[in-house]
Amino acid sequence: MFPYYQPTETELLICDLYQTLNINHPHEIDIDLISALWGADIVYYDGRAKSYWEDLGSVIFLNKDDPPEKQRVVFFHELCHIVKHEGHQDVLPGLFVELQETQAYHFMLFASMPYYLLPDPLEMIWSEYIGLLAEEFHVSLEVAAARAEQIIARLDEEYYYHRNDIALTKSKIKIALSVHRFGRKKLSQESEHMLRQLDNQVCSF
Template sequence: MSTYNTYYQTTALEDWVTNFYLKLNIHSPQDINEDYIAREQRIFLHRKRIAPFFQIVGRYRGITIDLRETKNKQREVFFHELCHILRHSGNQGMMNKAFRELQEWDTKNFTKYAAIPHHMISYIPLYDENVIEQMANMFKVTPELCEERLNQIKKGISHNQNNAFVLL
C-alpha cells in the first residue's frame, strides 16, 4: 500500500465530490468533461465573451463561462460556478459577509477537489519532479491549481503520518 493510501484522510467535501463523480460514471481524468457534467445535471452551459456567472431562475439553471480565458481556466471557473449551483442557496449580494465568505471557501475547495478528485490521485506520480506539469496536462487545469492541490495532499499525508503512532 502506498504512503498516500495509508496516511491521507479525505474531507467530507472530497468524499462528496467523489460520490458525485462516481454516480456520473466519472472514474479517470479523461472522463471529466464540463459539457457532460452540465448535461447530466440539467445545467445549460454557455461560453461567451463576458464575465462568468451562474443563474437559477425557476427550473432553469445555467453557467456562463468567459471565452476570453484559457481552456484550463475556463474549466476551473466551471467548477466554481457548478459548486454554487449544486451546494449553495441564496443571493450572495443579500447575505451577511461571514456566510458569503463560507460559501466562497467551500467553492474554492470544491474547485480543487472537482478538478483533481481524490479517487483519481493514484494517476498522479506525486513525487516526480515534473508532477505539476503532468497534473496540469492530465486534468486540464492551471499549474497554480495543481500546485495548491498537491500541497494540500502532501500536507494531509505528512500530518497524518506524524500522528499515526500517537494513538498507540
C-alpha cells in the first residue's frame, strides 16, 4: 500500500464490496463471485465481449476462446457499464460513449487490482513491481503497467503535499515503464544512470 496514495470514491466502493465478500488476497478475486454480487450472469460464447443491463437482470458476455487474463480484464470493463452506466451505447452520442469507455477502463484497473490488496513495493525496483502485479492479479504486463501509470497520476495530485517522498517513487515507476515499453537499449544515458542508482536504493516510502 502507498502512504501518499489517495484512493478515489470508486476505489473505496470496490474495496468495501470486496471486503464484504471476505476477499483478503489477490487470488480470491473471483469474477463469478463478483458478478453474483451485482446480480449479473456471465455467458461464454463465440462472439465479441459485451454486456446488457436491465431492471430485471444483467448479463456479461465473454469470448470463450480468449485467454483467462483477457477474459478477466474484459469482465471488469463490462462490469463498470452495469454498475455505473445507463442507456445503450448504440443510441448514445459518440462523446458520451467515449466517456463511458474511459470510465470503464479506469474501473477495470481499480477492480482487477484493488487498492487495499496492492503489494508493498518496499525493497523492489519498479520493473519487478509491475511483474509482481501481473503475476498476483492474473493480468498482462500491459495492464499492470497501466495500473502503475494510474498510481503516478494519483500521486501527482498529492505531490505538493509530500513532494520529497513522492519524487523517488515517480521516477522509479516512469523508468520501469520505459524499460517495459521500449527496452533498455532505447533509454537515454541519463535514464540509464538514474536506473542504476535507483536499482541500488530501497524505496523510502
